[in-house]
Ligand code: NAP
């Protein structure tokens with residue numbers, strides 16, 4: 001019999017890839033979406049099935065992490081085998097503007113789902129989307145043994161969610177596991193995160209639609225990987241015999257400046273001609289250096305990312321060129337074909353999603 005999964009944050013970058021992965025593994029997938037006055041499902045439109053269709057395997061339910069009102073009933077009625085809790089206010093700089101809201105949705109949201117599982121009395125496996133932001137100013141490389149020192153309301157909220165997940169494991173013997181994921185990016189990354197902001201700007205500058213790119217701190221170092229590989233890591237974490245916590249990352253760190261250099265030079269452009277500092281993108285406290293020690297995941301999950309920094313940049317620039325209507329240079333596309341020959345391919349996953357984004361059509 002096929003397994004049933006519930007995903008919070010299904011409309012986000014990771015939620016959309018995870019849905020594709022699980023449908024490919026024959027799961028029945030349920031997702032929680034927020035009611036919005038405009039379409040907010042463009043990342044999953046290409047896989048959504050008509051509600052009237054027989055035997056559909058993707059189901060959406062309205063809900064908001066700021067209230068627990070319907071989660072116990074929903075989970076009791078659904079009886080999921082696995083819950084992937086990905087929903088969050090996930091933008092670090094924005095968390096300084098709305099710290100209380102971030103604590104509520106990103107922190108307490110985790111407790112609301114854990115409590116709903118406990119109250120419903122069902123047995124299922126729970127995944128918490130933890131973040132390398134929890135390490136904050138801790139000395140790199142960071143592993144499962146590195147003490148947390150968050151530097152933002154977002155990071156602090158994720159630390160709370162992390163320890164609640166551990167607590168439900170210890171107190172109630174729930175299979176609740178934390179993934180501590182370093183930055184992972186893709187053509188579906190939100191446009192206000194620095195990687196996508198850069199690759200989108202590169203495509204627009206290349207085609208004369210934009211002349212300047214305003215950024216904040218260019219010295220911060222991040223361990224950037226490719227999102228589809230990380231959702232596979234999430235799935236592996238929930239397939240282990242016992243629940244535990246795992247760091248996922250590439251083990252390579254680069255500065256924002258390195259990212260600019262790589263993205264602009266791919267199209268023979270010099271980033272220095274276009275990039276300017278805007279202090280509004282600086283943070284009251286910065287995380288300077290994140291670098292994963294993912295050796296535990298390599299050993300126990302047999303998880304090893306195949307897409308590294310340079311390849312990631314090329315995939316993202318190619319996709320943003322295609323999104324803007326230009327034939328991509330093609331190196332990124334070729335990398336996917338060569339290295340990612342399984343469920344995630346350009347034609348099925350990148351192009352289809354770009355087409356859907358152009359004409360978002362999912363109704364309620
Ligand atoms: P994302 O693209 O920002 O997606 C966040 C998801 O959460 C969206 O589906 C969003 O819905 C939903 N959401 C936000 N507020 C909500 C609320 N009040 N109620 C219900 N749903 C809500 O994030 P992502 O990059 O896919 O990341 C997935 C998870 O991993 C997040 O928890 C993030 O903090 C964590 N994480 C991400 C990374 C990374 O590098 N990507 C690294 C470590 C951890 P809308 O579409 O309606 O906004």
Ligand code: G4F
Pocket residue numbers: 090091092093130131132133181182183184192193194195197214215216217218220221222256281282283286287290
């Ligand atoms: O792309 P970012 O906004 O990602 P950040 O802050 O590392 O957070 C992301 O990764 C976390 C995992 O470590 C996730 F948990 C979190 O949900 C999110 O997905 O910023 C990356 C770096 C920062 O140092 C920032 O200061 O880029 C720097 N930066 C410089 N200029 C900028 C900009 N960031 C953004 N968003 N916009 C800028 O203009």
